[in-house]
Amino acid sequence: MKGVVFVQFADFIEENFGLLFWDQVLEVVDPPSGGAYTTVGTYPDEEFLSLLSHICEVKQLDSGDAQVMFGRWLFEKLHAIAPPGNKAQGDPFAFLRRVQDVIHVEVKKLNQDAILPEFRFISETDTCMTMEYISPRHLNRFCEGLILGLGDYMSQPLEVVHKQSILNGDPASIFDVIKKG
Numbered sequence: 001m002k003g004v005v006f007v008q009f010a011d012f013i014e015e016n017f018g019l020l021f022w023d024q025v026l027e028v029v030d031p032p033s034g035g036a037y038t039t040v041g042t043y044p045d046e047e048f049l050s051l052l053s054h055i056c057e058v059k060q061l062d063s064g065d066a067q068v069m070f071g072r073w074l075f076e077k078l079h080a081i082a083p084p085g086n087k088a089q090g091d092p093f094a095f096l097r098r099v100q101d102v103i104h105v106e107v108k109k110l111n112q113d114a115i116l117p118e119f120r121f122i123s124e125t126d127t128c129m130t131m132e133y134i135s136p137r138h139l140n141r142f143c144e145g146l147i148l149g150l151g152d153y154m155s156q157p158l159e160v161v162h163k164q165s166i167l168n169g170d171p172a173s174i175f176d177v178i179k180k181g
């Protein structure tokens, strides 16, 4: 996983639980990379998952809920480094299509080793978009968090309703993104 995610994860944990806690987490988990993450690096997914799982155990958090919290917080940071001309404005559903068709494509061009999810858009009305999330990482809940963060950023509250999850043995991960209010 790209270093930008690790660097932001460290910031997220420090902001919520303090620098001392993050240092303690690194000491206990003792990640193979040493934990001095940089935005230009790439680190094993397992490191992210072990850090997350340890934090959830200590703070008694559900791992899925923690992924949503982190994704929601992260959206603004990723949005800030999106290639020029890709600001979230207008319709949030159009922006989600742009993430798939433009933003993640550009990210992949610049970072050959990035693993980006694929979105398949199944149906769309004014208020509900049904989409499939495809990734070997199965970060469905992290994806949910990013979408909620998009809603926060655009002042358009969004809700993500999971209809199928590969994590529950379903053939695919499919969810509705619903505009609220």
Ligand code: HEM
Residues within 6 Å of the ligand: 001, 002, 003, 004, 005, 075, 078, 079, 081, 082, 083, 096, 099, 103, 104, 107, 113, 114, 115, 116, 117, 135, 136, 137, 138, 139, 142, 143, 146, 147, 150
């Ligand atoms: C609501 C909007 C977005 C959604 C739903 C979304 C979804 C995701 C998800 C789920 C991942 C985790 C990887 C995976 O599941 O395989 C990811 C990774 C990533 N996304 Fe997005 N994304 C969004 C916006 C953005 C934006 C604006 C950028 C700006 C450059 C961005 C750049 C990245 C990068 C750098 C990674 C890490 C790739 C890696 O570690 O290999 N995303 N995105």
